[in-house]
Amino acid sequence: MKDVILVxxxxxxxxxxxxxxxxxxxxxxxxxxxxxxVSEVIQTRNPDRQYQVGKGKAEEVAELALSEKPAKIIFYNxxxxxxxxxxxxxxxxxxxxxxxxxxxxxxxxxxTRRSRMQVELAKLEYELPRARKIVSLLKMEERPGxxxxxxxxxxxxQDVKKRISRIKKELSTGQRDSENLRGxxxxxxxxxxxxxxxxxxxxxxxxxxxxxxxVEVENMLFTTLSPTTRYLNINGRWTLLTDTxxxxxxxxHFLVDAFRSTLEDVFRADIILLVVDISEPVDVIRKKLAVSxxxxxxxxxxxxxISAINKADRLSPEELSSRLKSIAYxxxxxxxxxxxxxxxxxxxxxxxxSHLPEWKRFTLELPMSGExxxxxxxLFEEGIVxxxxxGNTVVMxxxxxxxxxxxxxxxxxxxxxx
Amino acid sequence: MERxxxxxxxxxxxxNSRYLMVCAAVSLSVSGGHVKQIHGVNIKPFVSxxxxxxxxxxxxxxxxxxxxxxxIIVAEEGDLFNQPEWLSNSMFTASFKYxxxxxxxxxxxxxxxxxxxxxxLLLDPRSWEPIKDNL
Numbered sequence: 001m002k003d004v005i006l007v008x009x010x011x012x013x014x015x016x017x018x019x020x021x022x023x024x025x026x027x028x029x030x031x032x033x034x035x036x037x038v039s040e041v042i043q044t045r046n047p048d049r050q051y052q053v054g055k056g057k058a059e060e061v062a063e064l065a066l067s068e069k070p071a072k073i074i075f076y077n078x079x080x081x082x083x084x085x086x087x088x089x090x091x092x093x094x095x096x097x098x099x100x101x102x103x104x105x106x107x108x109x110x111x112t113r114r115s116r117m118q119v120e121l122a123k124l125e126y127e128l129p130r131a132r133k134i135v136s137l138l139k140m141e142e143r144p145g146x147x148x149x150x151x152x153x154x155x156x157x158q159d160v161k162k163r164i165s166r167i168k169k170e171l172s173t174g175q176r177d178s179e180n181l182r183g184x185x186x187x188x189x190x191x192x193x194x195x196x197x198x199x200x201x202x203x204x205x206x207x208x209x210x211x212x213x214x215v216e217v218e219n220m221l222f223t224t225l226s227p228t229t230r231y232l233n234i235n236g237r238w239t240l241l242t243d244t245x246x247x248x249x250x251x252x253h254f255l256v257d258a259f260r261s262t263l264e265d266v267f268r269a270d271i272i273l274l275v276v277d278i279s280e281p282v283d284v285i286r287k288k289l290a291v292s293x294x295x296x297x298x299x300x301x302x303x304x305x306i307s308a309i310n311k312a313d314r315l316s317p318e319e320l321s322s323r324l325k326s327i328a329y330x331x332x333x334x335x336x337x338x339x340x341x342x343x344x345x346x347x348x349x350x351x352x353x354s355h356l357p358e359w360k361r362f363t364l365e366l367p368m369s370g371e372x373x374x375x376x377x378x379l380f381e382e383g384i385v386x387x388x389x390x391g392n393t394v395v396m397x398x399x400x401x402x403x404x405x406x407x408x409x410x411x412x413x414x415x416x417x418x
Numbered sequence: 419m420e421r422x423x424x425x426x427x428x429x430x431x432x433x434n435s436r437y438l439m440v441c442a443a444v445s446l447s448v449s450g451g452h453v454k455q456i457h458g459v460n461i462k463p464f465v466s467x468x469x470x471x472x473x474x475x476x477x478x479x480x481x482x483x484x485x486x487x488x489x490i491i492v493a494e495e496g497d498l499f500n501q502p503e504w505l506s507n508s509m510f511t512a513s514f515k516y517x518x519x520x521x522x523x524x525x526x527x528x529x530x531x532x533x534x535x536x537x538x539l540l541l542d543p544r545s546w547e548p549i550k551d552n553l
Binding site for chain 2: 013014286289290293294296297300304305307328329330331332333
């Protein structure tokens with residue numbers, strides 16, 4: 001584990017609890033990036049153009065860096081190229097901001113080719129507006145070998161743009177494939193469920209409890225980066241449950257866009273399970289829910305939101321009901337659960353079932369024949385068979401989606417006329 | 419269920435050397451994910467020679483929501499020049515907040531369409547079509 005120093009510039013008159021929460025989030029992010037926080041520097045003031053924090057504070061950070069010898073200094077606030085340059089010159093140490101840290105974490109967790117491309121795209125989009133400045137700063141101490149003489153600000157920027165468009169093209173082909181896959185899943189009668197919510201709310205734990213499987217679960221931000229999809233049987237109906245990457249506050253648009261494919265599963269689902277960590281302070285929950293709603297507002301197509309109020313086992317019943325009351329207007333269709341103890345999972349399944357696209361229940365009578373038997377096995381696969389009686393004819397009580405209903409009815413007609 | 423007044427102002431840009439603005443306020447009952455009921459709509463046009471400042475925006479909103487009952491006013495951050503919420507809230511006599519839930523954003527979208535279309539209507543009286551007797 002490498003050592004790091006965290007720096008946060010706080011906005012004057014911003015509430016103390018909010019500042020604390022933001023710093024705690026940065027601490028968690030650093031931990032997720034496999035860093036050890038050795039020191040934290042805080043200053044409350046308006047931003048400085050040269051150093052983000054005041055010059056005196058920047059010098060203090062430099063002294064601290066000299067004694068602690070950290071691998072990196074991580075700023076909570078977004079840094080401009082000039083600020084990064086000035087700070088790294090002063091501290092003689094690599095200086096990054098929160099977004100670069102997030103990119104680093106994403107890069108280290110990206111396992112598939114697609115997610116690696118997305119990370120590269122996010123990096124390039126982050127770099128693009130800075131490309132010219134980076135080159136002009138490098139030119140200040142120009143040395144032989146750095147691309148020779150001339151206006152290479154433009155050519156460097158052009159290179160970045162070209163790489164961006166190439167990656168986007170490749171990603172869009174992949175996107176079409178996944179859209180087809182989703183269409184196929186729908187046509188096969190699967191309803192799509194997605195787990196969404198703030199990072200570290202317990203989405204993966206809930207996923208594991210629901211599908212009864214060992215998915216990587218850790219008390220760390222961004223444990224899930226590539227979406228995992230599994231079958232989930234809800235009162236006889238087969239659904240596909242997808243675990244997705246968690247939301248994070250102030251996530252810049254270039255990151256949200258770059259990770260669209262991981263979030264796309266959320267937006268294209270029939271039902272979204274919005275996981276809420278109820279054990280956190282009420283104002284934090286409200287803020288996180290507001291962020292989730294904001295992301296839904298921009299992207300959501302047609303989906304029902306069910307709020308899974310998680311980590312209920314950590315609170316007393318009185319505390320739980322008072323918290324539920326104060327967040328009620330932000331939590332549609334709330335169900336109290338504890339993914340850890342399994343409490344409330346049956347209620348959650350019931351409410352999911354009540355919101356699934358409607359299926360038809362009907363009685364079917366087929367004559368005894370080989371063809372009927374294959375129809376019976378087809379219905380067992382495609383729907384829920386509530387009862388079946390073998391006599392002179394086969395009488396079935398079946399529940400299935402509309403297409404299957406119509407197909408079964410025409411089959412019944414055809415077979416009985418023989 | 420929560421009662422809110424969603425507000426939006428259209429036309430905060432110069433038009434024929436003046437600022438012709440329309441403020442729309444929609445009173446709604448909302449749950450977390452849905453708009454349950456719309457109780458009423460107020461529209462008020464405003465004109466000014468100078469670009470509106472924050473205090474003007476606050477005044478416009480307060481004048482428009484007059485008589486709509488004592489509930490919380492919700493408007494977009496951009497309408498209040500992206501001020502912090504506590505500062506905007508302190509400028510209003512009624513309770514005020516920025517949108518949080520999907521339904522509150524939906525309310526603002528309704529108010530936005532109302533204010534925009536009302537402004538277009540006021541700006542172009544020539545588009546008013548006469549109804550012929552034989553129709």
